[in-house]
Amino acid sequence: MDKTLLSIAIDGPAGAGKSTVAKKIAKKLNLEYIDTGAMYRAFTLKVLENGLDPKNENEVLSLLENTEIIFLNNHIYLDGKIVDEEIRNNSVSKNVSYVSSYSEVRKKMVELQQEMAKKNNVIMDGRDIGTVVLPNASYKFFITAQPEERGKRRYMELIEKGETDIILADIIDDINKRDKIDSTRKESPLRIPDDAIVIDSTNLTVDEVVDLIIELIKGVNKIVL
Ligand code: CDP
Numbered sequence: 001m002d003k004t005l006l007s008i009a010i011d012g013p014a015g016a017g018k019s020t021v022a023k024k025i026a027k028k029l030n031l032e033y034i035d036t037g038a039m040y041r042a043f044t045l046k047v048l049e050n051g052l053d054p055k056n057e058n059e060v061l062s063l064l065e066n067t068e069i070i071f072l073n074n075h076i077y078l079d080g081k082i083v084d085e086e087i088r089n090n091s092v093s094k095n096v097s098y099v100s101s102y103s104e105v106r107k108k109m110v111e112l113q114q115e116m117a118k119k120n121n122v123i124m125d126g127r128d129i130g131t132v133v134l135p136n137a138s139y140k141f142f143i144t145a146q147p148e149e150r151g152k153r154r155y156m157e158l159i160e161k162g163e164t165d166i167i168l169a170d171i172i173d174d175i176n177k178r179d180k181i182d183s184t185r186k187e188s189p190l191r192i193p194d195d196a197i198v199i200d201s202t203n204l205t206v207d208e209v210v211d212l213i214i215e216l217i218k219g220v221n222k223i224v225l
Helices: 018-029 036-049 057-064 090-099 103-119 129-133 147-160 168-184 206-218
Strands: 007-011 032-035 069-072 075-078 122-126 139-144 197-200
Touching (some): 007 018, 018 032, 018 206, 032 036, 032 103, 036 090, 036 122, 057 103, 069 103, 103 122, 103 129, 122 129, 147 168
Parallel strands (some): 007 122, 007 139, 032 122
Protein backbone atom coordinates (compact mmCIF):
# COMPACT_ATOMS: atom_id res chain seq x y z
CA MET A 1 0.00 0.00 0.00
CA ASP A 2 1.13 3.55 -0.75
CA LYS A 3 2.54 4.80 2.56
CA THR A 4 1.56 8.37 1.76
CA LEU A 5 -2.13 7.45 1.82
CA LEU A 6 -4.02 7.52 5.10
CA SER A 7 -6.26 4.62 6.03
CA ILE A 8 -8.45 4.17 9.07
CA ALA A 9 -9.88 0.71 9.77
CA ILE A 10 -12.99 0.39 11.93
CA ASP A 11 -14.24 -3.04 12.91
CA GLY A 12 -16.85 -4.23 15.35
CA PRO A 13 -20.13 -6.09 15.80
CA ALA A 14 -23.54 -5.14 14.40
CA GLY A 15 -25.13 -1.94 15.67
CA ALA A 16 -22.04 -0.64 17.47
CA GLY A 17 -22.30 2.65 15.58
CA LYS A 18 -19.38 2.11 13.24
CA SER A 19 -20.93 3.55 10.11
CA THR A 20 -22.43 6.65 11.77
CA VAL A 21 -19.09 7.39 13.42
CA ALA A 22 -17.07 6.63 10.27
CA LYS A 23 -19.22 8.92 8.11
CA LYS A 24 -18.72 11.83 10.51
CA ILE A 25 -14.97 11.29 10.73
CA ALA A 26 -14.79 11.09 6.93
CA LYS A 27 -16.41 14.52 6.67
CA LYS A 28 -14.23 16.09 9.37
CA LEU A 29 -10.95 14.69 8.05
CA ASN A 30 -11.88 14.78 4.36
CA LEU A 31 -11.55 11.04 3.81
CA GLU A 32 -13.41 8.69 1.50
CA TYR A 33 -15.86 6.60 3.54
CA ILE A 34 -16.23 2.98 2.44
CA ASP A 35 -19.07 0.93 3.90
CA THR A 36 -17.95 -2.65 3.27
CA GLY A 37 -21.08 -4.08 4.93
CA ALA A 38 -23.15 -2.33 2.24
CA MET A 39 -21.23 -4.31 -0.39
CA TYR A 40 -22.08 -7.67 1.24
CA ARG A 41 -25.65 -6.47 1.71
CA ALA A 42 -25.95 -5.50 -1.98
CA PHE A 43 -24.85 -8.94 -3.11
CA THR A 44 -27.27 -10.55 -0.62
CA LEU A 45 -30.07 -8.40 -2.10
CA LYS A 46 -29.24 -9.78 -5.54
CA VAL A 47 -29.27 -13.36 -4.24
CA LEU A 48 -32.73 -12.80 -2.72
CA GLU A 49 -34.10 -10.95 -5.75
CA ASN A 50 -33.09 -13.91 -7.89
CA GLY A 51 -34.99 -16.27 -5.62
CA LEU A 52 -31.82 -18.12 -4.59
CA ASP A 53 -31.14 -19.67 -1.18
CA PRO A 54 -28.51 -17.67 0.78
CA LYS A 55 -27.62 -20.84 2.70
CA ASN A 56 -26.77 -22.68 -0.53
CA GLU A 57 -23.19 -21.76 -1.37
CA ASN A 58 -23.30 -23.08 -4.95
CA GLU A 59 -26.44 -21.11 -5.77
CA VAL A 60 -24.94 -17.95 -4.29
CA LEU A 61 -21.62 -18.36 -6.12
CA SER A 62 -23.37 -18.87 -9.46
CA LEU A 63 -24.25 -15.15 -9.38
CA LEU A 64 -20.90 -13.77 -8.29
CA GLU A 65 -19.07 -13.43 -11.57
CA ASN A 66 -21.76 -11.38 -13.29
CA THR A 67 -22.26 -8.98 -10.43
CA GLU A 68 -20.90 -5.45 -10.25
CA ILE A 69 -20.82 -3.78 -6.85
CA ILE A 70 -19.42 -0.29 -6.38
CA PHE A 71 -19.38 2.00 -3.35
CA LEU A 72 -19.05 5.55 -4.64
CA ASN A 73 -19.84 8.98 -3.14
CA ASN A 74 -21.71 7.38 -0.25
CA HIS A 75 -23.95 5.36 -2.56
CA ILE A 76 -23.97 1.63 -3.12
CA TYR A 77 -24.46 0.51 -6.72
CA LEU A 78 -25.60 -3.00 -7.62
CA ASP A 79 -25.21 -3.65 -11.34
CA GLY A 80 -25.40 0.07 -12.03
CA LYS A 81 -28.43 0.80 -9.84
CA ILE A 82 -28.38 2.64 -6.49
CA VAL A 83 -29.73 0.30 -3.79
CA ASP A 84 -29.06 2.34 -0.60
CA GLU A 85 -32.57 1.76 0.77
CA GLU A 86 -33.19 -1.83 -0.35
CA ILE A 87 -30.05 -3.22 1.29
CA ARG A 88 -31.29 -2.17 4.75
CA ASN A 89 -34.45 -4.27 4.66
CA ASN A 90 -35.02 -7.03 7.16
CA SER A 91 -34.60 -10.00 4.84
CA VAL A 92 -31.20 -8.71 3.74
CA SER A 93 -30.19 -8.20 7.40
CA LYS A 94 -31.28 -11.72 8.28
CA ASN A 95 -29.38 -13.36 5.39
CA VAL A 96 -26.25 -11.28 4.85
CA SER A 97 -24.13 -13.24 7.30
CA TYR A 98 -24.65 -16.48 5.34
CA VAL A 99 -23.69 -14.86 2.06
CA SER A 100 -20.67 -13.09 3.56
CA SER A 101 -19.31 -16.33 5.03
CA TYR A 102 -18.36 -17.80 1.62
CA SER A 103 -14.67 -17.43 0.78
CA GLU A 104 -15.20 -16.68 -2.93
CA VAL A 105 -17.59 -13.86 -2.03
CA ARG A 106 -15.10 -12.43 0.46
CA LYS A 107 -12.22 -12.68 -2.02
CA LYS A 108 -14.06 -10.56 -4.58
CA MET A 109 -15.17 -7.91 -2.05
CA VAL A 110 -11.76 -7.67 -0.38
CA GLU A 111 -10.06 -7.11 -3.74
CA LEU A 112 -12.48 -4.30 -4.58
CA GLN A 113 -11.97 -2.73 -1.14
CA GLN A 114 -8.18 -2.89 -1.39
CA GLU A 115 -8.31 -1.23 -4.83
CA MET A 116 -10.30 1.66 -3.34
CA ALA A 117 -7.77 2.13 -0.53
CA LYS A 118 -4.94 2.35 -3.06
CA LYS A 119 -6.51 5.39 -4.71
CA ASN A 120 -7.79 7.50 -1.80
CA ASN A 121 -7.38 8.39 1.85
CA VAL A 122 -10.03 6.14 3.33
CA ILE A 123 -11.98 5.30 6.42
CA MET A 124 -13.44 1.83 6.01
CA ASP A 125 -15.76 -0.04 8.34
CA GLY A 126 -16.61 -3.72 8.53
CA ARG A 127 -15.63 -6.97 10.23
CA ASP A 128 -12.22 -7.81 8.74
CA ILE A 129 -10.79 -4.43 7.83
CA GLY A 130 -7.89 -4.27 10.30
CA THR A 131 -7.21 -8.02 10.07
CA VAL A 132 -7.53 -8.78 6.34
CA VAL A 133 -8.45 -5.86 4.08
CA LEU A 134 -6.02 -3.25 5.45
CA PRO A 135 -3.57 -5.09 7.73
CA ASN A 136 -1.20 -2.11 7.40
CA ALA A 137 -3.86 0.55 8.08
CA SER A 138 -2.53 3.80 9.56
CA TYR A 139 -5.01 3.47 12.46
CA LYS A 140 -7.19 0.60 13.64
CA PHE A 141 -10.21 0.85 15.92
CA PHE A 142 -12.62 -1.76 17.22
CA ILE A 143 -15.92 -0.23 18.29
CA THR A 144 -18.26 -2.28 20.40
CA ALA A 145 -21.18 -1.86 22.84
CA GLN A 146 -23.35 -4.10 25.01
CA PRO A 147 -25.72 -6.21 22.85
CA GLU A 148 -28.88 -4.69 24.41
CA GLU A 149 -27.66 -1.19 23.66
CA ARG A 150 -26.77 -2.17 20.08
CA GLY A 151 -30.23 -3.69 19.66
CA LYS A 152 -31.87 -0.51 20.99
CA ARG A 153 -29.90 1.66 18.57
CA ARG A 154 -30.85 -0.49 15.58
CA TYR A 155 -34.49 -0.51 16.77
CA MET A 156 -34.57 3.31 17.01
CA GLU A 157 -32.99 3.60 13.55
CA LEU A 158 -35.76 1.43 12.06
CA ILE A 159 -38.51 3.28 13.94
CA GLU A 160 -37.13 6.60 12.67
CA LYS A 161 -37.28 5.17 9.14
CA GLY A 162 -40.99 4.57 9.64
CA GLU A 163 -41.02 0.81 10.35
CA THR A 164 -43.88 -0.14 12.64
CA ASP A 165 -44.07 -3.92 12.94
CA ILE A 166 -40.77 -4.52 14.71
CA ILE A 167 -40.09 -5.88 18.18
CA LEU A 168 -37.01 -4.90 20.17
CA ALA A 169 -36.40 -8.45 21.43
CA ASP A 170 -36.38 -9.76 17.82
CA ILE A 171 -33.87 -7.13 16.75
CA ILE A 172 -31.56 -8.02 19.66
CA ASP A 173 -31.96 -11.67 18.76
CA ASP A 174 -31.08 -11.04 15.08
CA ILE A 175 -28.03 -9.00 16.08
CA ASN A 176 -26.82 -11.75 18.42
CA LYS A 177 -27.30 -14.40 15.71
CA ARG A 178 -25.42 -12.31 13.14
CA ASP A 179 -22.56 -11.64 15.59
CA LYS A 180 -22.29 -15.36 16.30
CA ILE A 181 -22.09 -16.29 12.60
CA ASP A 182 -19.67 -13.42 11.89
CA SER A 183 -17.29 -14.30 14.73
CA THR A 184 -17.29 -18.07 14.32
CA ARG A 185 -17.03 -18.36 10.53
CA LYS A 186 -13.90 -19.99 9.09
CA GLU A 187 -13.10 -17.23 6.63
CA SER A 188 -11.90 -13.93 8.20
CA PRO A 189 -14.02 -14.05 11.36
CA LEU A 190 -14.83 -10.89 13.27
CA ARG A 191 -12.10 -10.42 15.87
CA ILE A 192 -10.21 -7.59 17.47
CA PRO A 193 -7.06 -6.87 15.42
CA ASP A 194 -3.97 -7.24 17.65
CA ASP A 195 -2.97 -3.61 17.13
CA ALA A 196 -6.44 -2.02 17.35
CA ILE A 197 -7.68 0.42 19.96
CA VAL A 198 -10.90 -0.88 21.49
CA ILE A 199 -13.68 1.61 22.21
CA ASP A 200 -16.75 0.54 24.18
CA SER A 201 -19.45 2.96 23.06
CA THR A 202 -22.23 1.68 25.37
CA ASN A 203 -22.28 4.92 27.36
CA LEU A 204 -20.90 7.29 24.74
CA THR A 205 -22.74 9.46 22.22
CA VAL A 206 -21.82 9.35 18.54
CA ASP A 207 -20.02 12.69 18.83
CA GLU A 208 -18.08 11.51 21.87
CA VAL A 209 -16.81 8.49 19.91
CA VAL A 210 -15.98 10.69 16.91
CA ASP A 211 -14.05 13.17 19.07
CA LEU A 212 -12.24 10.39 20.90
CA ILE A 213 -11.06 8.79 17.66
CA ILE A 214 -9.91 12.10 16.23
CA GLU A 215 -8.03 12.90 19.45
CA LEU A 216 -6.39 9.48 19.40
CA ILE A 217 -5.39 9.95 15.76
CA LYS A 218 -3.93 13.35 16.51
CA GLY A 219 -2.12 11.87 19.47
CA VAL A 220 -3.65 14.22 22.05
CA ASN A 221 -4.98 11.37 24.13
CA LYS A 222 -2.45 8.59 24.47
CA ILE A 223 -4.59 6.46 26.76
CA VAL A 224 -5.66 3.17 25.20
CA LEU A 225 -9.20 2.35 26.32
O1 CDP B 1 -24.50 -2.10 9.87
P1 CDP B 1 -24.48 -3.44 10.50
O2 CDP B 1 -23.65 -3.46 11.71
O3 CDP B 1 -25.82 -4.04 10.65
O4 CDP B 1 -23.77 -4.44 9.52
P2 CDP B 1 -23.02 -4.13 8.18
O5 CDP B 1 -21.75 -3.42 8.46
O6 CDP B 1 -23.97 -3.56 7.20
O7 CDP B 1 -22.62 -5.62 7.73
C1 CDP B 1 -23.59 -6.57 7.38
C2 CDP B 1 -22.97 -7.95 7.40
O8 CDP B 1 -22.01 -8.07 6.34
C3 CDP B 1 -22.22 -8.37 8.66
O9 CDP B 1 -23.07 -8.88 9.65
C4 CDP B 1 -21.25 -9.42 8.12
O10 CDP B 1 -21.89 -10.67 7.97
C5 CDP B 1 -20.95 -8.91 6.73
N1 CDP B 1 -19.68 -8.16 6.63
C6 CDP B 1 -18.52 -8.88 6.54
O11 CDP B 1 -18.54 -10.10 6.60
N2 CDP B 1 -17.33 -8.23 6.37
C7 CDP B 1 -17.28 -6.91 6.30
N3 CDP B 1 -16.11 -6.30 6.11
C8 CDP B 1 -18.45 -6.14 6.43
C9 CDP B 1 -19.65 -6.79 6.61
